Amino acid sequence: MSGAPSIEHVDRANVDRTLSIERREPRAARYGYAIAIAAVLCALAARAALPPGLPFITFYPAVILTAYFCGLGPALVCTILSGVAVWYAVLPSNLPATGASSAAIALILFGIVVGINLILIERMRRASDANAALAQSTRRLMVELQRETSLRMANEQLAEKTLLLDLALQAADAGTWRYCVRTGRAQLSEQMARHHGFGDQPIEIDVERDWRPRIHPDDAERTLRDLGAAIAGRTKVVTDFRVLLPDGRVRWITGLGQVETDAAGAVTAVVGLSLDITARKEAEAKIAHMACHDPLTGLANRTLFHDRLDAEIARVRRHGATFALFCLDIDRFKAVNDTHGHSVGDALLRIVAARLQAVIRTEDMLARIGGDEFVIIQTQAEQPESASALAERLIGTVEQPIELEGHTLSVSLSVGIALAPADGHDPLSLYNSADRALYRAKAQGRNTFRFAG
Template sequence: MTQSSAARRHSDSATQERLIEALETIPDGFYLFDPDDRLVMINQRAREMLGDDGEQLWIGMPFEELLRFRAPAVADPLHQQEWVLSRLEAHRNPKNVIDQHWRDGRWVRVSERRLMDGATVTLLTDVTAMKERETALADVSNLLRTTLDHIGKGIIVFDRHSRLVAWNSRWLEIKDLPDGFACAGIPLEDIIHFDANRGELGDGDPESLARESIAQWAVGEVMRFDRVRPDGTVYEVMSSPMPDGQRVVTFTDITERKRAEEAAQISEQRLRDIVEAASDWFWETDGEHRLTMLSDRFRNMNSADVGEVVGRSLVEVMAESTEDTEVCREFEEILAERQPFRNVTWNIRDKNGENRHVRLSGRPVFDALGRFCGYRGAGSDDTAAIQAEAEVRHLAHHDPLTGLPNRALFHDRLANAIAGATRGHTSVALVLIDLDHFKHVNDTLGHPAGDKVLTVVAQRLAACVRGTDTVARLGGDEFGIIQTDVHDPEDATRLAHRIESSLANTMPLDGHSVQMAASIGIALFPFDAREPERLIQNADMALYRAKSEGRNTHRFFSSSLSRQVQAHMSLVKALRSAQARREFQLRFQPQICLQSGNIVAVESLLRWNRGGVMENPHSFINAAETSGLIHSIGEWVLEAACGQQQAWRANGCPRVRVSVNLSTIQFRDRALLGMIERVLSQSGVPAEDLEIEITESLLLSEPRETTRVLQALHEIGLNIALDDFGLGYSSLTVLKSTPIDRIKIDPSFTTHIGSDAADHALVQSVVTLGHGLGARVVAEGVETHGQYVSLKEMGCDEAQGFFIGKPADAIEIEPMLKRATPIPIGPMPDGAGDVPLATAKGNGHDDDTLPPGS
């Protein structure tokens, strides 16, 4: 008995070894779990497919642990636990076949079956190639379907048993078939019966018509015929048999072609009744050149009755309407020589005294014996065409809105004026005019109102100059004046004053009162330049100076101005390169809650790493604003600030606000709200974690529009902070109606609150005012412990300055964000309260009140 048991065990062991060897030869992965879901057998292929190097998977390993080992390779980090739970749930089924798309790109079919004893056997089959073939076949099928649907003709295909196997959407449209009619396998006979029953096979018994049509289709030859639907639609049907017995049928909507053919037939019939000529009216003379026939259209040209003209000489009729005796003489010679003529042009005056341009063509007529019988011909009135050509020439050189010369004509007249001044030894003043804040008119009142303003401005400018001067619209809201015969620069100054006074008068406009102003740049020939292009450049530099010095003024060109403009242009070029080279950086300055000492916000401050020297916005913000680069730079600041906030959160920092400054130009951009929403969406930063800082001057400028934009920003959840409070003259009414979350006290008031009773009282008043408006109050420029304590005692909510922390890069600021209290809250050692904790020079705000992100 013992020997028999040993023999059986030996036999079982040998069988198991053979089984293991056999499992190692199969191309699929294989593993077996016992009824307790512990691994008892696995082949090498399964280890390879599961990414095991021989140590991660072991005999006795629980099934759930195997799943957690494989989870990173199958599911993304956010869904791994979900995947494990779903597999455990499926594992309870007696049989599973699951196609898994692993993260390395492979498709693996997991075939799982539970045995009678509760054990589970699993096969892993790499089906990547199969899936790729299925995808490729699906792509080809979709491509074919899309191709068929984009063909202009309707297409259907029947198999050799005349059953429908394919069709496109155009067939359904041409046939106007009901939904669900077309389906694979429908017989051709059913389609023919459907057409017969709705009258597409003609009048008569539908059953008879259908049988006749079915018999024609059974012939199996190429067929082409037209069908007319009851609604009048005509389509051409072409059936082509295929070698394998299939049949392809195309349907082409030829309704428009049929209509065009009918129209052509009508037109041809009409043309047969019209004399073959291209002119407007027809005439005929006898052998003495007396008019014997004249069509009624002549009256439209000459305002004369035909009866008054017939019987008179053609030369006489034309000559009495023109003063061009040379044309009359040449025309009379042509008639005397009995030669054909074409396009002889006359400038005549009709009975109403209007000038008209007439073109005559004619040929001599001879009888069968060759005797001269007279002339027969046609004439046309080209007045409208010539006037249209003149209008086109005018439009090519004039602005269609104002009627003023355009830039092209302006350049021509400038060159002529300079040439005349050179001959006459006089001067020319080139005056460039740019309307101030014209964009605001378009944005608030609409473009039609803007066009009316431009028209009025053009009229007022024209009234400021002499007849020898030129006023032109150069484009948009830019105008130019060429002042000739200038003997003294004061002539140009007086012209500038006239322009300023004229534009200062209000313009009534659709219930609104609009007042315009302009920036004016002046350059003089020959003192500032001798070439037209250079003179324009110099006037443009002067215009730029007028705009940069507050607008609503005029400036003359000077050599020093040229150097300044060149420097400005170089700075703008460097700014453009700075964006491309990623030379802009952000620094962050913390803001703390005065009661807890915890950091509640950081202000984003823009820096430019220019050749290793870190510049703050004071040095380049004006160039950024005047060049328009402020928009792209400001957008970068917002994206970088939001991106850094998310990075801090990912590194375990607590949630804090990030504030970004907006300049007035950014704020007036109608795309501002959309840009902010896009950045918030892309970065994932909640709107309530972003704060927008504006200045008092912006709040006072157009308060109604400013409040509207602030309200829109506030509605999406943004915090609004009023920066540098105290430097302007804020209206309490405006403050009351504006959604302000924080008021930031300017550092100039914070500095002396411990030593100046007036500043102390002012700060206390701002705190009280802010709280009364429902806003929190932030003190900027806090440099000492004494200031910190005083502000806290006043009830000020938050503070910012070197005592709290100087501006630092993201890496340096991160440890401060992670600390609970960044500065000591209790009393300071003797003398320490008078010394800023930060070592950098500045007023605690680091000259960073300028936008964007300053």
């Protein structure tokens, strides 16, 4: 995460702080000589306040305490000052009683005792310093060990998360990519390269020269525009596009990306994932086709027919165009179903649908709206004669014998025709006009057509 200190930096700071504390000298050691002088003055004051006695006893605690807390140097200073103080300030009042030789011997003994104690105290201090150094090394080792342990755990967690991410990418058939804004080049992972037909190895490509030609012409401009908008707005990018593979196949890809910025906030790159959504798009197309087409014949169903009829009526109102609506019904289809079964009846419907489809133009529409009921929208039917000619071709193709499962079947076609806008200004009235014309054709002998009106 941006701005967060790393584990290594935190642990290194802890080590430095610990060693800094350990290197810090005690306050008494830094002011040792001042403390030594103060101790001598305190002992001298105590000697003056106490009854007469051995003068060196008063200064002995001062020397020992100074040695213990401040070290050998201040202790020696304290010893010398104590001897001088005793010799010049204390002994003169006691010399008549003790004699100079006795005082000198006492001073020498005081020095010997103090020296022995100083040596012992110094050795104790050295042992204490050695223990402190050992403790310091131990603490340093523990801190380093803790840091190494933290780093190892972090690396293990990172490796585990990386493995999980790789597994997720493999399971989702996802590739990764990074687009550099400055150079206009993109780094593609192995899977991303495979998605775009660049091979099975990670690759770096130029977006305009290498990537754009692989994108479907209807999608390239929009996809690059989405990428540019994300860079300009510092937002995420989500876009679907088609890739034209070298073998002629078309693959649907969805790209998801997030911008990267530098310390100044400028966008430097876009990183993201690519997912192969071809199967999803094919499933969506199949579902959409099933929703609008007859499963038996593959023709448009009632829903798609009504949408087209509404569109043609709207075109008539806007532009004054004309078209013809045909209602078709297969004569004697029920007899075929009852005699030969529904499987033969279904096969017959498929054959009739194919024959009808072969007769009409590509701009016209054929739909199945019920059992043996079909409708046709004939566009640009300026004259009734064009509708009549189409009706005759439809009847002629259906009345041809049909061979099915060893049977020769003969059916015919009845047709009702309504012209827009003459026979209806809205979808319902126009359809009703064509339907009434169909029933007149069936009532008047079948295998024929009739116009509305």
